[in-house]
Amino acid sequence: MESLSAGQLCPHRCGGRLYSINPGILINIKGQNLASVDKYWIEKLRCALCPECPAEFFNVNLLQAFLFQ
Numbered sequence: 001m002e003s004l005s006a007g008q009l010c011p012h013r014c015g016g017r018l019y020s021i022n023p024g025i026l027i028n029i030k031g032q033n034l035a036s037v038d039k040y041w042i043e044k045l046r047c048a049l050c051p052e053c054p055a056e057f058f059n060v061n062l063l064q065a066f067l068f069q
Helices: 059-068
Strands: 018-030 036-047
Touching: none
Parallel strands: none
Antiparallel strands: 018 036
């Protein structure tokens, strides 16, 4: 998946631009003798025009990397 950022054209080619919405939060908790907690802030984007776009775009590669650590 390509890297998206606020201000870029929508990847669905509707003519709209992407804008930032509230960030998503991923929390990774590892149970060991001492617990290890990592918190990640994920930028979420939304298209200003097209209704068929999903509600949010985010980096799927980052999410997969997070889930399969």
